[in-house]
Amino acid sequence: MKPALSVIFFTVSSGAGLGLLVWLLIASLMADHIRMDALTFYKGSAIAALLITAGLISSTLHLANRKNAVYSLTRWRTSWLSREGLLAIALYPLAALHLYALDNGLPQVTPVTLWLLVALAIAIMFCTGMIYGCLKTIPRWNTWMTPAKYVLFGLMSGAVLLPAVLSLRPAEVGPVGKPMMAILLLAIGMVFYVAYLLKHPRKTHLINDALGFREGNVRLLDAGHSHGTFLTNEFGFVLARERARLLRWAAIVCGFVLPLLLCYFSKWFWTASVICLIGLLVERWLFFAEAEHVVRLYHGQQRVLLPVPC
Structure with missing residues (x-):
C-alpha cells in the first residue's frame, strides 16, 4: 500500500x-498519590486535546472529496470508520461535561463522566484499528493483532507523555518519580511488536487463487494498460527488503528501546515522548508500506502475504 x-x-x-x-483521568483518581494539581491536569488535557484534534483534522486531508467526511458518518451500522468518527465527535461534549462537573463540584457526576471518557477513548482507538483489521482484501492486516496494536501503542505513548506532563507541576511539589506504567507498557509494546513482525501468515495467496485455478503455473501475459493506474499507484507500492529491515530496527529502537531507557535511567520525559512518537511514525509508515492488497495478483504479482523477514 502507498503510505x-x-x-x-x-x-x-x-x-x-x-x-x-x-492516563490523566486515571491519575486524577490518585491525585494524592501522584500529587497532580488541577492546573497540571488542565495543561495535560489541553495537550491531549491538541494531539487528538490535530490528528482528526489531518485525517481529512486524505479524502479526495471533503464532503466524504460528512457522508462517512452515516454508515455507522457497517463502517468502522463511521463508528470511529461518531465516537470521536462524542468525545468533545463528554469531556466538556466532565470539566464542567469538576469546576462546579459535582461529585455525583464526575465518576460517571470519567469512566465514560476512558471507555470512549479506548473504543475510538479500537475502531481505528478495526478500520484496517477488518479488511480481508489485505490479509496482513486481517488479524486480531491490528486493533490490539492500535490500542496498546496509543496507551503506551500516552503513558510516556504522562510523566512529561507531570513535570510541569510547581517546583515545590517535588520531582516526578520513576514512571513504572510507561516502562511496563514500553516493554509490553516492544514484545508485542516483535511478535507481530515474526508472525507468519497461515496462508499465502497465489495468483492461481485470484483466477480460481488449483493447478498449473499461472503468469500474466498482458497487464491491460501501458501506464500506471490508480490501482497500481495506490496498491502496488514496493518496499526494498534492506530498507524495510533498517526501518523496522529504527521503529524498535526509537519507539520502544530509547524511551524505555530514558524513562528508567533519567528524567528526560519530554525527550522520551518525542522519540517514542517518531518511532511510532516509522512503525505506522511500515504498517502501510508492507501491506499487500490482493488486487496485485491481477497485475502480475505471483503471491501476497509473504512472511516478514526480521
Whole structure:
C-alpha cells in the first residue's frame, strides 16, 4: 500500500492524545498519590486535546472529496470508520461535561463522566484499528493483532507523555518519580511488536487463487494498460527488503528501546515522548508500506502475504 502521511500522522497523534487522556483521568483518581494539581491536569488535557484534534483534522486531508467526511458518518451500522468518527465527535461534549462537573463540584457526576471518557477513548482507538483489521482484501492486516496494536501503542505513548506532563507541576511539589506504567507498557509494546513482525501468515495467496485455478503455473501475459493506474499507484507500492529491515530496527529502537531507557535511567520525559512518537511514525509508515492488497495478483504479482523477514 502507498503510505498516506496524513493518515499516519492521524493514527499516531490521535492515539497518543487518547492514551494521554486515559492516563490523566486515571491519575486524577490518585491525585494524592501522584500529587497532580488541577492546573497540571488542565495543561495535560489541553495537550491531549491538541494531539487528538490535530490528528482528526489531518485525517481529512486524505479524502479526495471533503464532503466524504460528512457522508462517512452515516454508515455507522457497517463502517468502522463511521463508528470511529461518531465516537470521536462524542468525545468533545463528554469531556466538556466532565470539566464542567469538576469546576462546579459535582461529585455525583464526575465518576460517571470519567469512566465514560476512558471507555470512549479506548473504543475510538479500537475502531481505528478495526478500520484496517477488518479488511480481508489485505490479509496482513486481517488479524486480531491490528486493533490490539492500535490500542496498546496509543496507551503506551500516552503513558510516556504522562510523566512529561507531570513535570510541569510547581517546583515545590517535588520531582516526578520513576514512571513504572510507561516502562511496563514500553516493554509490553516492544514484545508485542516483535511478535507481530515474526508472525507468519497461515496462508499465502497465489495468483492461481485470484483466477480460481488449483493447478498449473499461472503468469500474466498482458497487464491491460501501458501506464500506471490508480490501482497500481495506490496498491502496488514496493518496499526494498534492506530498507524495510533498517526501518523496522529504527521503529524498535526509537519507539520502544530509547524511551524505555530514558524513562528508567533519567528524567528526560519530554525527550522520551518525542522519540517514542517518531518511532511510532516509522512503525505506522511500515504498517502501510508492507501491506499487500490482493488486487496485485491481477497485475502480475505471483503471491501476497509473504512472511516478514526480521
